[in-house]
Amino acid sequence: MARSPFTLAAAVTAALPGAEVVGARSLSAEGDGRFDSAVATLADGRELAIRVGDDDETARELAAEALALRALTAGARAMLPFQVPEYVGETRLAEGRALVSSLLPGFQIEAHHVPRGRGAAASMGASIAAVHALPASVVRSAGLTARSAEEVRDEIRRLVDRAAATGRVPARLTVRWREAVEDDDLWRFESAVTLGGAKATSFLFDDDPERGPEVIGMLDWHGLALGDPAVDLAWLSSAPDAAGDVHAAYAEASDRAPDPALAVRARMLAELEFARWLVHGDTMRRTDIVDDAAALLGALADGLRENDLSVIAARGEGVDSALDALDRVPQTAATGISTAMETDAYNPDDLLPEDPATANDDRIGDATEDLSDVAETWRADSVADASTAEPVDAPATGSESSAPDPVARAERASASRSDAATAEPEHDPADEAQRAARAALHRWTNSASE
Structure with a gap:
């Protein structure tokens, strides 16, 4: 109790x-x-x-x-x-x-409610860049985990092999991931200080009257490490509207060398959360988890078009992703046994009154079906696995792997903004995005870090 x-x-x-x-x-x-x-x-x-x-x-x-x-x-x-x-x-x-x-004050926004444009999305990108700009000595002097690009790559290779060995990963996904692992260009990155897997609810916001929602605090530091900066951007697969703007703000704020494969790796890591879930279930001998993960992987594979099989080719073609399939994952895909763990969150009884100016704003709409509980539960359980399982079970990412393709959606959103600007020049898309961000804030709670 x-x-x-x-x-x-x-x-x-x-x-x-x-x-x-x-x-x-x-x-x-x-x-x-x-x-x-x-x-x-x-x-x-x-x-x-x-x-x-x-x-x-x-x-x-x-x-x-x-x-x-x-x-x-x-x-x-x-x-x-x-x-x-x-x-x-x-x-x-x-x-x-x-x-x-x-205790830190602030609001949270769930990933699928993060709107595009200035305000929340831009502030999130800049905040991630600030974490990645911390000196490596922060991690090394504390004896925390530090991985080189090659070590990250080897860990992903072991994960793909372990998942494939279960016999429950569709062959087309195995081919896709193995080809990506062997692509040298994907793994030419400089290790950075990371949260080890930021998620949308890692950010706490305040609503600035002039600039809109801005990040004023960050939570979830237990994965602090030196490794692939893509792990802190993998959650954007759950934020299709905001992904493009978060990436753009991150690139603008970052003082690191450009990483052309960053978005590709982030997307791949989001897909691999389902493989991690499968390996976790297999290690724990939990058939309910294995069946759940296999169903999700099947849905991902079903969503792949023939020209999506290569992650490498996707670098120049909008980074197509198997996560497109998540729009079509039926609610019955998972087993009837609940395998998710709810994390601490803010009390819904403390919600602020809805902003009257945005009460009917249909841009916020109903959330898409979110499968982020899979990644969150794996992160929680994998801490225990680390002492008994092979190295691949150590948490490498903390993404919320549960949403439509963020890059493709961002491109469509960009096209829509362009069309809207032509058809209705009197409306400023940036102002509309700021109002959408405020509406998203008012959907969540006031106060309090963990």
């Missing part, structure tokens, strides 16, 4: 001796989460987040988060244009590991 916020808040005094807790409230959304979590209010006005993990997987994730937050020194934080949670302390609560950190 989940612990009450008051029980969790009381544990703050063990992690922060001398602290006087005067209030507590829930941090998690309704429903089961991977962590018990709460917000504790101190007598001095500070608000702290406390999370407790009761099993090996969540405990290891909290330990990794604690190490990463401590690795981000004051100097490193000063280089970032947003806030990062501060490490406060750790303790034990019964058999669980507890991490206490500072």
Whole structure:
């Protein structure tokens, strides 16, 4: 049974001796989460987040988060244009590991609600670039994982081989991925400091009256590592409208050498989340997970046209992706057994009132069917796998692999914007995008990092 916020808040005094807790409230959304979590209010006005993990997987994730937050020194934080949670302390609560950190304010936007244009999308791209610009010493001095381009490539090769060995990966996907792994041009990148797999909900926003929604904080630092910068852009496969603008803002803000294969690798990593899910299920001998992953991989393969089989050729042709198929994945594709774990989230009871100016804005619409729970659950479970499985099971990406083709959709969106500008010159697409971003913010909650 989940612990009450008051029980969790009381544990703050063990992690922060001398602290006087005067209030507590829930941090998690309704429903089961991977962590018990709460917000504790101190007598001095500070608000702290406390999370407790009761099993090996969540405990290891909290330990990794604690190490990463401590690795981000004051100097490193000063280089970032947003806030990062501060490490406060750790303790034990019964058999669980507890991490206490500072609470960040802000809104979140789910990937499929991130709109194109200035504001949210541009700020997200610039924020990712800022993380990637951190010095490698941040990771190396803390003893965190560091991979070269060749090591990343070898890990992907092992993953593809392991997945194929299960006999449940369609041959056309295996051919596609193996050909990409052997393409030297895809793997000529400079390793960067990464979150190890950012996702849309890693970003916290505030709504600037002039510039629109801007990133003011970032969460999910437990995967901090030195590796392929594409891992922090793979989630854009779940944000078809915003992908092009996020990539453009990232390129503009980055001081790194241009990486022409960045979008291709990011897309490939998103596809490979399904392979990771399959390998995880096979390692755990979970037939429900294996069947679920096989169904998703089948849907991806079915969506491939003959000229999509090559990731290499796609570099010059809009980076076609098997993720196009996700528009057509039926809800019955997965097994009847739920294999997803819900993560901590913001309480929907705290939603702001909907902005009247955008209440009927049909650009926000209903979300497309999102399969990001597959990637999120693999990330959670793979922490435990690392100690017993082969190296391929170590988390290399944290993408939300669940959406229509972002590049193709971005190209169509660009064409639509061009047509709209010709037909209705009195409307500024950038202003419309900013209003859409504000509408997206109002769909989600106020306050609080984990």
